[in-house]
Amino acid sequence: xxxxxxxxxxxxxxxxxxxxxxxxxxxxxxxxxxxxxxxxxxxxxxxxxxxxxxxxxxxxxxxxxxxxxxxxxxxxxxxxxxxxxxxxxxxxxxxxxxxxxxxxxxxxxxxxxxxxxxxxxxxxxxxxxxxxxxxxxxxxxxxxxxxxxxxxxxxxxxxxxxxxxxxxxxxxxxxxxxxxxxxxxxxxxxxxxxxxxxxxxxxxxxxxxxxxxxxxxxxxxxxxxxxxxxxxxxxxxxxxxxxxxxxxxxxxxxxxxxxxxxxxxxxxxxxxxxxx
Ligand SMILES: NC(=O)C1=CN([C@@H]2O[C@H](COP(=O)(O)OP(=O)(O)OC[C@H]3O[C@@H](n4cnc5c(N)ncnc54)[C@H](OP(=O)(O)O)[C@@H]3O)[C@@H](O)[C@H]2O)C=CC1
Ligand SMILES: O=C1CO[C@H](CO)[C@@H](O)[C@@H]1O
Numbered sequence: 237x238x239x240x241x242x243x244x245x246x247x248x249x250x251x252x253x254x255x256x257x258x259x260x261x262x263x264x265x266x267x268x269x270x271x272x273x274x275x276x277x278x279x280x281x282x283x284x285x286x287x288x289x290x291x292x293x294x295x296x297x298x299x300x301x302x303x304x305x306x307x308x309x310x311x312x313x314x315x316x317x318x319x320x321x322x323x324x325x326x327x328x329x330x331x332x333x334x335x336x337x338x339x340x341x342x343x344x345x346x347x348x349x350x351x352x353x354x355x356x357x358x359x360x361x362x363x364x365x366x367x368x369x370x371x372x373x374x375x376x377x378x379x380x381x382x383x384x385x386x387x388x389x390x391x392x393x394x395x396x397x398x399x400x401x402x403x404x405x406x407x408x409x410x411x412x413x414x415x416x417x418x419x420x421x422x423x424x425x426x427x428x429x430x431x432x433x434x435x436x437x438x439x440x441x442x443x444x445x446x447x448x449x450x451x452x453x454x455x456x457x458x459x460x461x462x463x464x465x466x467x468x469x470x471x472x473x474x475x476x477x478x479x480x481x482x483x484x485x486x487x488x489x490x491x492x493x494x495x496x497x498x499x500x501x502x503x504x505x506x507x508x509x510x511x512x
Contacts, residue, residue: 255281257466271297291334324359
């Protein structure tokens with residue numbers, strides 16, 4: 237089934253192109269229902285973080301889904317206040333316990349905390365060596381952060397998860413990551429919903445008989461960007477997965493590319509306030 241389409245990462249692991257993001261899912265029943273629905277309609281990846289306080293629900297929904305654990309790709313992240321070498325190892329153990337799993341597929345440094353992110357990544361490399369994670373990665377790393385890591389890493393980060401959507405296309409960072417064989421996952425792939433009322437996107441959507449969300453997700457796909465849209469609504473979870481049955485023309489891709497305005501809905505990693 238196409239829905240389970242996976243991308244082969246630099247270390248040979250296959251990661252589903254589409255996953256469910258679960259940020260802001262704090263209500264237990266709502267979280268369980270959303271993940272269950274996603275798995276039912278073919279999603280095979282879930283993106284959580286220690287920060288989201290729902291790792292336990294992610295684990296529970298997966299265990300009760302009937303889908304074998306090894307078919308599902310679970311991402312979690314070490315939060316900023318837990319960074320540094322020893323703290324990261326401890327934070328990972330806590331996440332693993334909450335997930336109630338014996339390994340995590342992808343473990344990420346959530347943000348590049350100055351003076352800590354290099355040591356944080358060293359701990360992630362150790363977890364990879366110990367086979368407790370299948371893929372080592374980072375999030376919110378600009379090119380200069382990656383260059384700093386690459387200078388000392390034994391294993392280059394395999395994934396960088398950053399904010400990407402048509403208003404923030406991250407072309408330069410994506411090109412650098414491609415050169416370094418680092419896969420890019422888009423967080424807020426729908427711009428937190430903020431790009432969906434764009435007139436140009438709506439016009440393209442109408443032409444294909446698709447929704448704005450589907451067109452935006454398809455734009456990511458055609459740029460080889462992994463996606464983790466979040467929704468708690470069953471109908472939208474399904475809608476966001478129906479993106480494998482049409483193709484945007486080169487001209488429509490160009491129109492969408494031209495919407496870039498370097499506009500962030502989240503924070504800039506260089507100005508992030510690590511105060512929560
Ligand atoms: N590494 C990092 O620092 C970060 C990682 N992330 C990850 O990325 C995931 C996705 O990003 P997120 O910030 O949640 O934003 P998204 O771009 O995924 O947008 C989510 C918003 O769009 C709405 N939505 C979803 N589908 C549709 C649709 N088909 N039509 C209309 N509205 C829709 C959702 O509402 P509703 O739920 O009501 O449907 C929600 O308000 C997060 O959940 C998290 O896992 C996010 C931020 C930072
Ligand atoms: O993952 C995340 C969810 O969104 C938060 C608010 O923008 C981010 O800070 C965080 O990185």
